[in-house]
Amino acid sequence: MTDLGSSRPEVDTTRVAYGNSPDPTGWTGWVVFAAFMMILLGTFQAVEGLVAIFDDGYYHVRESGLVINVDYDAWGWVHLVLGAVIVLAGVGVLAGNILARTVGVVLAAVSAVLNLLFIEAYPIWSVIVITVDVLVIYALIVHGRELRDSSV
Numbered sequence: 001m002t003d004l005g006s007s008r009p010e011v012d013t014t015r016v017a018y019g020n021s022p023d024p025t026g027w028t029g030w031v032v033f034a035a036f037m038m039i040l041l042g043t044f045q046a047v048e049g050l051v052a053i054f055d056d057g058y059y060h061v062r063e064s065g066l067v068i069n070v071d072y073d074a075w076g077w078v079h080l081v082l083g084a085v086i087v088l089a090g091v092g093v094l095a096g097n098i099l100a101r102t103v104g105v106v107l108a109a110v111s112a113v114l115n116l117l118f119i120e121a122y123p124i125w126s127v128i129v130i131t132v133d134v135l136v137i138y139a140l141i142v143h144g145r146e147l148r149d150s151s152v
Contacts, residue, residue: 039086
């Protein structure tokens, strides 16, 4: 409310500008979605790794039928470690950490390539994981900065 005798305009103090950062948009939700999907994908990668380590007969083809002829135990350990690191990067993205965002993009790309190589063993699951990896990469690259700016 302005005082009639004063010439000073009213200042809206409910909104504070942080430098030249753009205002967060609805895409901030996509970055949060990407972070939670990274946590979920990391968990799924870890489960996929554990299955490969403990139950070789679960998958549709033997090791010789994969794109790269590698023992399922080795694939399992790769998926398990990748899953753990993706979960950690997802938590970092939720915190607005730019390094976690960069690592998240790289790990999502690595996950997509690994699942492309693993596609013969479990085709439908690999296609789903690759699709979510692409969504995560898009959200983190195009709109990742908005989450960092809105959490300041």
